Amino acid sequence: MVKKGFPAVHFYDQDFVDMYEQTWAWVQDAWYKNKDQAHNGLESSFLVSPEGGTISQFEACVSSFFLVYSNRIFPADNVLNNFYHKQEESGAIRGIYRIDDGAPVFSDDNPESVQPPLFAYAEHNLFHKSGNKKRLKEVLPKLKDYFHWLEKNFRRENGLYSVPMEATCMGNSPREKVVYPVDFNAQQALNALYMSALGDILNDKEISFTYKRHYFSLKTRINSMMWDEETGFYHDLDAEGERLPSKTIAAYWTLLAEIPNEAKAVRLIDHLKNHDTFGLEHPFPTLSADDPAFQENGGGGYRGSVFPVFNFMVIKGLEKYARYELAREAAIRHLYYMLDTLHPEGGGEGNVWEAYHPLQEGPARWDDRPEFPRPLHLPYVGLSTITLIIENVLGLFISLPRKTVDWIMPTLEAMGIENLSLKRNIISILTNRSNRGWEVRLESEKLYYFTINILDENKKKTLPIPSGKCSMLIEKM
Numbered sequence: 001m002v003k004k005g006f007p008a009v010h011f012y013d014q015d016f017v018d019m020y021e022q023t024w025a026w027v028q029d030a031w032y033k034n035k036d037q038a039h040n041g042l043e044s045s046f047l048v049s050p051e052g053g054t055i056s057q058f059e060a061c062v063s064s065f066f067l068v069y070s071n072r073i074f075p076a077d078n079v080l081n082n083f084y085h086k087q088e089e090s091g092a093i094r095g096i097y098r099i100d101d102g103a104p105v106f107s108d109d110n111p112e113s114v115q116p117p118l119f120a121y122a123e124h125n126l127f128h129k130s131g132n133k134k135r136l137k138e139v140l141p142k143l144k145d146y147f148h149w150l151e152k153n154f155r156r157e158n159g160l161y162s163v164p165m166e167a168t169c170m171g172n173s174p175r176e177k178v179v180y181p182v183d184f185n186a187q188q189a190l191n192a193l194y195m196s197a198l199g200d201i202l203n204d205k206e207i208s209f210t211y212k213r214h215y216f217s218l219k220t221r222i223n224s225m226m227w228d229e230e231t232g233f234y235h236d237l238d239a240e241g242e243r244l245p246s247k248t249i250a251a252y253w254t255l256l257a258e259i260p261n262e263a264k265a266v267r268l269i270d271h272l273k274n275h276d277t278f279g280l281e282h283p284f285p286t287l288s289a290d291d292p293a294f295q296e297n298g299g300g301g302y303r304g305s306v307f308p309v310f311n312f313m314v315i316k317g318l319e320k321y322a323r324y325e326l327a328r329e330a331a332i333r334h335l336y337y338m339l340d341t342l343h344p345e346g347g348g349e350g351n352v353w354e355a356y357h358p359l360q361e362g363p364a365r366w367d368d369r370p371e372f373p374r375p376l377h378l379p380y381v382g383l384s385t386i387t388l389i390i391e392n393v394l395g396l397f398i399s400l401p402r403k404t405v406d407w408i409m410p411t412l413e414a415m416g417i418e419n420l421s422l423k424r425n426i427i428s429i430l431t432n433r434s435n436r437g438w439e440v441r442l443e444s445e446k447l448y449y450f451t452i453n454i455l456d457e458n459k460k461k462t463l464p465i466p467s468g469k470c471s472m473l474i475e476k477m
Helices: 014-030 057-067 076-085 119-130 133-154 182-201 205-225 249-256 262-273 308-320 324-342 378-393
Strands: 008-010 031-033 045-047 054-056 096-098 396-399 404-409 416-422 425-434 437-444 448-454 459-465 468-473
Touching: 008 014, 014 031, 014 324, 014 378, 045 057, 045 076, 054 057, 054 076, 057 076, 057 119, 057 308, 057 378, 076 119, 076 133, 119 133, 119 182, 119 396, 133 182, 133 205, 182 205, 182 249, 249 262, 249 308, 262 308, 262 324, 308 324, 308 378, 324 378, 378 396, 396 416, 404 425, 425 448, 437 448
Parallel strands: 404 448
Antiparallel strands: 008 416, 031 045, 054 096, 396 404, 416 425, 425 437, 437 468, 448 459
């Protein structure tokens, strides 16, 4: 069973449950107790990678999406606060800081130490799991200053953003001539979209309007300059604004940022099902399989390896376009490949990895980097083994401020979650088959609104969950 205090998940495949529970034990081991807080200016505790030494903005933002499910045992806001504490007068927040003294880390390849701007997206998710409006009021000024630092330093005359390839966190991806990366531009559009949403939450019409204008301006440029009608794909641009030929996983940040219209989305998503591009045995490779640089021997780093962090991004993008079945199918296939390395055939010690082989079971490889992939790289791994299991395998979407629990189920299965903390309220939702047929059992300390959507039976219903225990028969819906 899960250690007391964490929510427990139920699923017909016990291996998924075991992997979920094991992840919380791994997080416990990687949760850093900061004894030099006064010296380095960081939080008293936060998540670090097993190798330690530095903290990464990209990893902090994405890890918050599974730490929010720890029932506050591992505070997700701590990992984000570290970067706000370090914000400079210019508004700059650097992508990497050393843990020993809290100093920023710069490099020749990334002289401004910039990384994907995902703070607003992460804070919006955090708000819907915590309901803490006071926190939004405190961090919004920092997010505004950071947004405008990015705009001042990286926005060019054509309205797009130009950053070094190092800023995309995609290593050796074959994008050497890229000057305007599609992923960073989509991430900044995503940043503007959620800044506007935070303004709506705080009922600040000026912030809402200002960032919505930023969003639509950047969305228009991405659609007009980066979309290729012939390939049905978004491409990076070179210095002259010409589209580069490679198709990389970076393009799928546009789904998350709601950039393509439905017609473009259909073509972009078709590539995820195409065995010649991204629809490989283990979804989804970082580089299209028809690219000359794609490496079948294990992906060659970002030349085809499958990374949990980018699968999470693609799957969350599919949700934006209501492709719930494809999102769930991809999540389950991806998790089975993770299970294969955790429980290898023939016994032996298993593990979970930073990246996976795109065509068979096993970790990825990168011939020039013997240390790749990193084992137990939890900022990436936890997105799959916790968040995807709760949100895409089980299908639960929860908003504390809206007091809503949506359960999107492709088909009826015995599954659910127990003892999930929503602030000062604990809820449990389970399905099982009884002699009366399929029923959903609910338990909540406070009133919530529960929507169940069974896709293959075309059944959808919303009803209040009263405080205490109750159950509903699916057949009566």
